Amino acid sequence: MAENRLIGDYPVIGIRPTIDGRRGPLKVRESLEEQTMNMAKSAAELFRQNLKYSNGEPVKVVIADTTIGRVAETAACADKFRKEGVDITLTVTPCWCYGSETMDMDKHTIKGVWGFNGTERPGAVYLAAVLAAHAQKGLPAFGIYGRDVQEADATEIPEDVKVKLLRFGRAAVAAATMRGKSYLQVGSVTMGIAGSIIDSAFMEEYLGMRVESVDEVEIIRRMTEGIYDEKEYEKALSWTKSHCKEGWDKNPDFVKRNDEQKDRDWKFVVKMMCILKDLMNGNPNLPEGREEEAVGHNAIAAGFQGQRQWTDFYPNGDFAEALMNSSFDWNGAREPYILATENDTLNGIGMLFMKLLTGRAQIFADVRTYWSPEAVKKATGYELEGVAKEAGGFLHLINSGAACLDASGAVKDENGNGVMKPFWEMTQEDQEACLEATEWCEADNGYFRGGGFSSRYLTKATMPATMIRLNLVKGLGPVLQICEGYTVELPDEVSDKLWKRTDYTWPCTWFAPRTTGEGAFKTAYDVMNNWGANHGAISYGHIGADLITLASILRIPVCMHNVPEEDIFRPAAWNAFGMDKEGQDFRACAAYGPLYKL
Ligand SMILES: C[C@H](O)[C@@H](O)[C@@H](O)C(=O)CO
Ligand SMILES: [Mn+2]
16 A cells, blocks of 8 residues: 655756866866866765655755856756756765855755865865855855865865755755645534644645545444545555554543443444545545545645544544554555644644655654652652653653654664664564553543553653643744754553552653753753643654754754754854854844745
């Protein structure tokens, strides 16, 4: 079955080797042709080797047919790139060139410029000149300039240049991948959660996406009228029965569902997942006469209302949310979906940002509780250690449904450390480890009167992680919060005591922010006390710097982060908005406005 089949090409990177146009007896241009084109080839190779689309394929990179010395060659390059579907350009040069004649003036491309740091020819001078032109013309571009002078014939890319090139590449590909895709909302506002009040203007103007909305009755219609792939459903059900072990039922006897009802519920939730996939991707294998349903909604991300109405009556969406957000299912390892629970569109977009940057499955969670060292000691007698102690406590991240099974930490690297791999690295063994670490408990009848099953696991690994929240603030617009930290392993009996005080049948992750002792990152308590909403999106890895670069491309200011200042990489023009990194970001984003504003 075609999974994650999105209509529309993935963004292409175009490399623009620019050069001094002077020929003549001293052959300035001729003497630079090879070095300039070699820079372009090195950058292209670096991108091809290290950047992947969200489907796991290597990023496509094209190079201009010739070096670009005068405007005619600039135009020829722009023409080629238009035909190739280039959304992102990197201009490279070891020498002086004529800024406004050779710069990328396409207002839709995401731009970077790498000036070679060799002093024989003034590549750095061109870099500064053309970045000034970009600033003057309102076409912000990232500037990349290596620290150390290189030999003129050097072809290797210095480490610090690589870091910036790849950060620019990952963020630009993530930003451009969203263009033209849909956010599908299934159902509407959930329990009054503001994030589930979808803001189409934000999706359109900041992300270049569009909003598709489907009433939940569509799931029932498709079930009732058989508008799903029967073969796929049977395969999914059989796999579920053998791979998704049922946990215990905490409900009191007077509401407990009997085996026959639970069997019906399993069939229901598996079919629901098949249908939600079809709604997002479309499915060419739907029954004859269902051509309209077969095309799907071209959704790169989606949300499901769950909690209230649907879950008051039908089995909940936790099974679909948990497995679709994971990096595998009955079809083996596959690109994780982004399916937000409680229809929290902003948390869904946060998950999407990080999936596009990493290729990894994502966690959706309530930022449920701050546990101070004193409170833990009082509740369990345990003295905090390690990252939790350093952070002055930790946060309880827990929500029913949309936390990927990868977050169990059951997948181990070669050193036995818990990891969450990009989906293309997930082995059969890794998938089984995640399933083994997960049980599917009967839905809490207090919250889910319609029944269903909730995934349950404890994150049993200390893993680097990044938690973000995208917030919409009236009068300001979107802002992003970023918190790097670590998942925390507690002794089982300590976890148990704390977990039991809340939703014991939901997936549980303890998280210690990397604190700085100041402001919002003074301690773990301050992170929660400054958090902008009830939810957070969490990814494996410390990817805050990539998120800051992505946010700057999208013109979304970052209002809270714990990323070291030296790792902040934004378009060069941001420097014109003041020396304070945070303030300049707000001022620049306000000045440039949303990328796709008409
Ligand atoms: C208690 C509610 O039903 C839960 O869903 C709550 O924990 C939430 O997740 C609200 O975001
Ligand atoms: Mn929630």
